Amino acid sequence: MREARFEVLVGVVGAPVHRYLVRRAAADAVDDVLAETMLVLWRRLDDVPGLGDGTAVDPDEVLPWCYGVARGCLANARRAEGRRLRLVERLARTAEVLPTASVDHTELHEALRTLNELDREVVQLWAWEGLAPRGIAEVTGLTANAVSIRLHRAKKKLSVLLGRKNAVGAGQEKGKGGSEL
Structure with missing residues (x-):
C-alpha cells in the first residue's frame, strides 16, 4: 500500500519537481538532489498534505509541500558543496611541496x-x-x-x-635487557 501511494505521488510531482530543480541547481547536481528529494518524500510519506490514501492526488495540494522538500534538499546540497570547496581551498593552501625525487622501492x-x-x-x-x-x-x-x-x-x-639484520632488538644495547642464550 505504501509503495502504491509513493508511486502515485511520484507520478504527480516527479516531473514538476525535476523542472523546479533544473531551474535552480547546477546541471550535474540535479539528479542527486532529485534523488535526495524523493528519498525524503518516501521517508515522510505520511506527512505529505493532501496525499490521503493516494488514489486521487490533487497536485495543487501536494506540490507546494514537495517543492519545500526539494528546496531544503537543494540547500543541503549547496552547503555540502560549499564545505567541499572550502576544504579543497584549505588543503591547497596548506599542502606541502612534495620532493621532486621519487624514492626507489x-x-x-x-x-x-x-x-x-x-x-x-x-x-x-x-x-x-x-x-x-x-x-x-x-x-x-x-x-x-x-x-x-x-x-x-x-x-x-x-x-x-634487504640486508638489515639486527642482532639487537630495537632500543636495547647488546647484552642488556633480555636473556642471552
Missing part, C-alpha cells in the same frame, strides 16, 4: 615478491594498512596466532633479503 618490491601470496598479504596488511594481527586474521580467515607467526617469519625473511 624496487628492492623492497622484489623482496616482497619472494614471499608466498598469503605471507605477502599479511605483511602488506600490517605495514600498509596498519592492521594488528587480530584485524589481519579477520581479513585473511587465519587465526590471530597464525598471523603473528606468519608475520614474524615474513619480517625476518625480508630483513635478511
Whole structure:
C-alpha cells in the first residue's frame, strides 16, 4: 500500500519537481538532489498534505509541500558543496611541496615478491594498512596466532633479503635487557 501511494505521488510531482530543480541547481547536481528529494518524500510519506490514501492526488495540494522538500534538499546540497570547496581551498593552501625525487622501492618490491601470496598479504596488511594481527586474521580467515607467526617469519625473511639484520632488538644495547642464550 505504501509503495502504491509513493508511486502515485511520484507520478504527480516527479516531473514538476525535476523542472523546479533544473531551474535552480547546477546541471550535474540535479539528479542527486532529485534523488535526495524523493528519498525524503518516501521517508515522510505520511506527512505529505493532501496525499490521503493516494488514489486521487490533487497536485495543487501536494506540490507546494514537495517543492519545500526539494528546496531544503537543494540547500543541503549547496552547503555540502560549499564545505567541499572550502576544504579543497584549505588543503591547497596548506599542502606541502612534495620532493621532486621519487624514492626507489624496487628492492623492497622484489623482496616482497619472494614471499608466498598469503605471507605477502599479511605483511602488506600490517605495514600498509596498519592492521594488528587480530584485524589481519579477520581479513585473511587465519587465526590471530597464525598471523603473528606468519608475520614474524615474513619480517625476518625480508630483513635478511634487504640486508638489515639486527642482532639487537630495537632500543636495547647488546647484552642488556633480555636473556642471552
